[in-house]
Amino acid sequence: MKKQKILLYSLLASTILCSASCRKYVEVEQNDKRTLKTTDDYLYLLNNKGNFETSYLFPLVTSDNIASEVPASAASIWGGNTQLAYLWSANFFTGEQEDSGWNNMYKQIYITNEILEGVMGSEKGTQSQKLAVAAEARVHRAFAYFSLANQYAPIYDPINIANQQGIPMLLTPDLFQSLNRAPLSRVYEQIILDLKTAIDNLPNYPTFNYHPSKIAAYALLSRVYLTMRNFEESAKYADLALALEPTILNLEDYTKNVSFPRMIDDKEVLLSKISAGFMLGPLNPELVSLYNDGDLRLKLFIGNDPATYKGYKYMKPGFNSGYANNSYVGLSSPEILLNRAEVYARQNNVAKVVELLNLLRKKRFTVEKYVALTASGISKDLLQSVIDERRREFVGTDLRWYDMRRLTLDGNYFKPVTHTYSGQTSTLTASSPRLIYPVNERVLSYNPEIGQNPR
Helix, strand or coil: CCHHHHHHHHHHHHHHHHCHHHCCCCCCCCCCCCCCCEHHHHHHHHHCHHHHCECCCHHHCCCCCECCECCHHHHCCCCHHHHHHHCCCCCCCCCCCCCHHHHHHHHHHHHHHHHHHHHHHCECCCHHHHHHHHHHHHHHHHHHHHHHHHHHCCCCCCCCHHHCEEEECCCCCCCCCCCCEEEHHHHHHHHHHHHHHHHCCCCCCCCCCCCCCHHHHHHHHHHHHHHCCCHHHHHHHHHHHHCCCCCCCCHHHHHCCCCCCCHHHCCCEEECCECCCCCCCEECHHHHCCCCCCEHHHHHCEEECHHHHCCEEECCHHHHCCCCCCCECCEEHHHHHHHHHHHHHHCCCHHHHHHHHHHHHCCCECCCCCCCCCHHHHCCCHHHHHHHHHHHHCCCCCHHHHHHHHHHHHHHHCCCEEEEECCEEEEECCCCHHHCCCCCHHHHHHCHHHCCCCC
């Protein structure tokens, strides 16, 4: 057998067989028999939150939302790998250390491949039930591939896409297939195919928000097309999502001795995903200065702890995740509004940008402090107005890192970023290869055909 393939999947195969708490098919049968038989068996895989909810951490640390200099008192809780990621180091891991983000995403891909390989031929399920299970699996797979592509692959550039290599793309649960990188264009084609194939067999809204739904698929398609700079299609799917009337919470309701909803109860959360670790980052003062007086995001989601952080830190996970300080990195209702607003900004539609930004901002301020934006106030730079709102809304999530990457193709909207820790300083520019994460050397030692990203 090819030993190199085992590394990527040794964790993955065991995931299906070791979750005994919610499955009845773990008993060993004959070697040539599959343990997944009934449609319910495949549904149990989807119902196990542990299979799909935990994702990655580094996009929360590598963006310019984190302070340009992090004191040791702040970074001591991160761990050495996070500190290396903060500096965009040549490698984030040493020796036998594992990249949990890479592992988690490929684990999810492996499980979805198992589901898609067998669910349509499973027993004791109707055709519609099987299609629904397959549809959920396709959304999870699309989310995983999008996340991997925006961490370990080049920035999608429509002009140069023919020459861009992506990531290993696996569409079957075969443990020993080639791990050569697929073209980046092919990765995005598969993401879009999975989402569009899934849509007709998804409910409009999830029963629980860790299950994919139609509105989540629309939101993800809008995100994907925005990243591809196909703004017309991004707008189309944002409009389809908006037609389903996504919920925007009124933050003032949670300033009156009312607890902020848990992740599972948060109606803004369209697809629940959490970071793969603990991260309370000291925030960039320039980011904090973007919040206006009375903005409740600054009050509810950001804390001030000068003794430890010498400034502000991201705190929202402590309010709503139920996972200590693991941050939310999934899909949300505000993203739909802001994706659509960005496309309007690129079309120079001032009135619609003002309308959508105010629709969100009205739910982010106290009544007394809310001041509506006006066309004259933002018309000098519509796109920057939307980018600033995205930073305010998505603080502490993965989206700022993804936005930074794609904005390198928009000239001055990407500003060089400098990070300093323990006397070491690194600067990230729009042409820097460090906008792509390194592949773990342990993975490469077993799978050299993947190849390291430029450093």
